[in-house]
Amino acid sequence: MYLVKEKINLEELLKNFDFGSGKNGSNIIFTEIVRSDEIKKGVFVSKILYDAYEPMAEKEIAKIEKEAKEKFPIDSVLIKHRVGYVDVEEISFVVIVSSPHREEGFKAIQFVIDEVKGKVPIWKKEILSNGETVWV
Amino acid sequence: MIESKKIRVLFFGRLKDIVGTNEIVASDIKDIEDLKKYLFDKFPKLKGEIFSVALNYEIIYTSENLKDNDEVALIPPVAGG
Secondary structure, eight states, X not given: OOEESSOOOHHHHHHTSOOTTTTOOEEEEEEEEOOOOEEXXXXXXXXXXXXXXXXXXXXXXXXXXXXXXXXXXXXEEEEEEEOEEEETTSEEEEEEEEESSHHHHHHHHHHHHHHHHHHSOEEEEEEETTSOEEEO | OOOOXXXXXXXXXXXXXXXXXXXXXXXXXXXXXXXXXHHHHHOXXXXXXXXXXXXXXEEEOSOOBOOTTOEEEEEOOOOOO
C-alpha cells in the first residue's frame, strides 16, 4: 500500500528498506513536509486534508514505480503518501530510491516525484488558522 | 422485466463541495456523454469546472458506453505531495 493513514515514521521506513546489501552506493531520500504558509496577513496553513481516489491512486503509483524501474537502472524504490489530515511539519510524501550510482538515482527520484504529483488522483485542502478551508 | 443499469459516480477534491456529496448512483445512462448531461442538469455548478473522467479506475478520453455496476469518477486537476 502506497497510501497511509497514519503518521509517517521515517526511521521505521528506513529500517525496513532494502538498501541492496552492498550493491547500491546511492540512496536518495525525499520527504515533503506540510508548510505553514502565510496565505494572507496573519492567516497560516495549520494542516492539510489529503483526499484521494484510493483504488485508482494505488494503481497509478504502482505504474509509476514500475515505469521508474524500467526507465532507470535503479534497484529499489519506496513511495508513501499520506491521506487524511496532516499537520504542519508532518511528512505528507516520501520517496526513497536506491541504486548503484547517484546519477540515475537523482533522475529516477525526480521522475517519481513529478509523476506522483502530476498524475495520481490526490487532492489537498488547506485548513487555515482562521478556520477557513481552501482546495489547492 | 428489464433490470435497470446502475452507475456509481464519485466526486473528488473541490467537486465534492460543489455537488455537496461524495457519490451518487445514476440509473439507465447510456454513455459518458449522457452521464455528463445528466450531471450538468442535476448539478449546474459543475458546468464551469475542469475535470477528467475515470471509468473503472482508468482515465478515458472518449465517450464510452456504460454498463451495470460501472464506476465513474470525476477527477479535477490533481495536487498531491
